[in-house]
Amino acid sequence: MPITGPTKLFLRIATAATLAFLYAPLVVIVIYAFNSTRVQTWPPRGLTLSWFSAALANTGARDALLTSIKVGVAATVVALLLGSLMAYALARFDFFGRTSVSFLVVLPIALPGIVTGIALNATFTQILGLDLSLLTVIVGHATFCVVVVFNNVVARLRRTPTSLEEAAADLGATALRGFADVTFPQMRSALIAGALLAFALSFDEVIVTTFTIGDAQTLPIWILNNLSRPRNLPVVNVVAVLVIILSLIPVWIAQRLSSDPVTAVGTVRDTPAEPMI
């Protein structure tokens, strides 16, 4: 369907408007981070860099950042292990219940966040008698991060022919050696991309976190707790900008690592993806 003339003009205007809509809130927050007054009015009366040093000196925010990194790294390690094992099983073998298994991976993100949150909360507090802590947050995050690693690795394995693995085996390599020298190098960048996205997903998560965290604060929880304190808003704005940047860096790297940006980065959170086929 060749799109020409007025239709194309309409699509261009609609696209420009949509992009403006998508970016406007981010731009507003970035500008507020430089706002010289404590009160947020638009347009800002003046600009300053002083809130940045205030934010860096804020121990609450710094502790929260550290907590977020701890949780993100731990959840990513678990997700990496579980997701890649599962991806390998599903991409290389056909077995009874394969579709159900692939459905199980996407369930934690296909079901609404409050469902995952309250289900884990009920299990931890009522059945296991655990106190909510960073450990319970990590378990929650790892559960929905598995799918990110899984999607990236399974997509890579599907595109990688098994002929090289077979050649290695024919040449006498043991299964372990074949994996270490042939399969793993082919999967490596997909694993890194999956890990980065899992970390980004964990770093950003609020809803499941609020149901599984005790007294500790991840960075999003710190922001949430400080929104009701007008005095702290200038520092919150700066932290917000830093959070945007910190969430985007892993995603941009991950995107460069994967050959197909839409199926790798795009689908991680937005499609039940290929395993369903």
Place this chain on the structure above:
Amino acid sequence: MSSSRPAGRHPLAGLFWRSRRLRIGSLLAAPLSWLGVVYLGSLVVLLITAFWSLNEFSGQIVKGFSLENFQTLIEQPVYRRIIARTVSIAAVVTISDILLALPIALLMSRASSLRTKGLLVVAILTPLWASYLVKVYAWRTMFAADGVLNWLLDPFGLTVPTSGYIRVWIVMAYLWLPYMILPIYAGLERIPDSLLDASGDLGARPLKTFRNVVVPLLMPAVAAGSIFTFSLTLGDYITPQLVSNTQFIGNVVYANVGIANNLPLAAALATVPIVVMILYLFGAKRLGAFEAL
């Protein structure tokens, strides 16, 4: 894989090579115990909790079978209203996102160079991954009385909407829009040009081609995108809390887990989005949503 491979040097390696079942089992043991026990197990616990009740006097949880919570949800008009409001906003957000996503996805797939396509994909992925909470917070500041929206609307004699429902609708449509654009774009990319050319050659005008060729072929992609807009809307309680005073299922669930301390009622209410999503997933499956992705 070849089945005639000689046994490995280690006796166990040979065993693993011969037994398919053993290999699949060892690969799946850890992930399946995690997702099966931790996650599915938790969902079962949630369903069981929904049938527990609260002792009226002590406020302690009574771990016995009772339909009390479901009775409360059905009989009290406030819960019926909240459920209806939540499901309706999920539908409204989904429809708005489909309408907003179509033009940009069409431009990306049919009227752009390869380079532009790549840039646009990044341009849509970036706000998708830029912190969810920060985006909601940004809207909160934009809706503020002396915020940027009132500043923009003031010359026209308008002010920002005060209705919580409308505010939540705008913000959620904003938040989940990329989740709709990407599958629709991917769906459009899969439609071969030849089909559109054929339709044109047979005399169809572009609009007719769009309606009779593109839209039917796009249904699986739209269904796939809508799973996310629908589920994310049902499961979000932070957005209503930050930009409105309106209560949705998520707010009531969260309040009952925390302050009100009525976990059984919260669990019962949380079964509503589960049921809605199961029905939705079945519908989407019939539309081919899973094959589309």
